[in-house]
Amino acid sequence: METLENFGISQKLFEEWREPREGTDNPTKANNPVWNWLVQTKLSAWAANKASEHDYYADGPTWCFDRYGQSTNQLPDGRKIYIGGEHEDHYDPDFCIYNDVVVEHIDGSLDIYIYPQSVFPATDFHSATLVNDEIFIIGRLGYHDQRHIKQTPVFILNINNFSIRKQETTGSNPGWIFGHNATLLEDGKSLLISQGEIYSGPETPVTENINEWCLDLSSGSWKLSKENNWPRWQYIRADKKCNLLWELRQLLWHQEMNWKSEYDRDLVKLIDQLGHHPDLPTLKSLYQPPLKFEPLPEREGDGEYNQQRILVEDVVVRYKEEHWEVQVTVEGYLPPDIIALLKQDLYSKLSNLVKTQWKVSDI
Template structure:
């Protein structure tokens, strides 16, 4: 199958559906989907001839480096869901391409049906019926897929609320479901498990707190959603505290596996080598992020082979009075999580001393944000 330049120009961009749903019969979109699905079946080294990414599309049509017409529609996505149906259909819902820094960043709100006979069906929706959605969960429940959560565009986020939608697999219509009770809030990147009682249990993930000055937080509790009533019920309340250490200049922290910036609490002298400070990031050894006035014990943090995006996996842990404290650098800042019950004042002091340790190791001012 070949796509002409004229067809590409007519169908290159994202478009919302005009009905709930609208069957989107667009040859360029179907071509991209087939190429992306074919690449999933091949070894990476054997898929170079398949045109599927916006970069490859621009190069194919002689428009390399031209971003003047906006993002190119594509099926190379993160945060999308793929739900297999017993009849052989694969239900693919929404997702995003890349992040906001990318010229082809886009969050989608479509549904793509892949069938065993090789057919492809694309359904679009009005933005006010089903907003652009990513990093959601999709749970098969009879003739419906229950869609819970989203990160979404910043202007679509409603901190404190949990979006829930139902996709009807008989006609592909999407409706918003009631969502009330003690919910997990604006959550994304979580897991969802259907229980024998018909409720869907949400775990892990990250959520956006209602306060504007707080960072996105990990979810360490479980919540159950009843699709029949729309009622959320909190199942656990662990009360783990979370803190974020940020560079005052806006740089990110990167893990350094060498000796740079590594100062234990027993050493008063400065580090022999300065930290690596790049244009956008600072390299730092997480081993130097320890409190000064509290006795602590480093503990082994084994690699989690079952780790998935949205699941808490710190680089290191140390114990204070038997309570684990996780340290993780895979964020714009350095995340500290008190993984147990601890006096709030003590937790605040430990976090502040860790902030001071980062300042000492990097020679740069740092800010501390807490979860309350």
């Protein structure tokens, strides 16, 4: 394992700049050799600590540029603008959601800007759209205690001086949306927001955004531009425990790969969790209703690793598995009797898989 000295970084300098920090001005330039090194190498916080003498589990997260949910914009002059993003999940010692802006110049040099949280909060899974000399930063996931349901955060980054201001908005907005797409319309005056997911509170599962929304950039006015009244419903265990579908699929995967030791290990765990032997044949047929349907392939690049789609009477029916819920979306009209059959079929199979009460509710 390489040490800090291999990168020309002293332990003292690393300790000085190891932690994420909040800016005092709008913006605060925070150029330093440690962060520059971490941007250029994209080392994880864990790897950076291993290269130093710092205790990985002490003193909070270590700043790093190994992130997801970060946006990238390339300017006409060749500069690249990186905004926010997060590192690891909430249970990790280095979990952090960032509120910084990193500018990569065409010669490879960097400028790093940080901000007071009151000016620009921790932001991830947002959209960032260049409009003239501004970048419109819309939506985010953010920390739990900073989410505000039925609001859509909008911030504007000035690419000349890198100050950020909040855009106050009016009208019917998407809500606390993240992971969405933003498209500048041909008139250059409005942004179209589509896809993504919407957070509606700690007791409510995150739901997919199936509508489209327009933001007027000059007035800050939102409007609903396309509404899809698709049937949607979800299944949640009545005891609000994890549904164990991911664990069951891991067991099935080990069986299909003939990985006996892994299968035996996970089988013991699942029998203990379920209270009975796992029903893998039912798991295989979970999204195969007793009617004529056509299985559809996974759409590449859409992050659908946890989704399965079938075609019923030329209408796409989409099943989305999460750890706590299963959501079903019917992308069009199907007769009520078919909807009822789809609901009951999946309810019965889930009840056979995990022998407990399930709650079915429309979304």
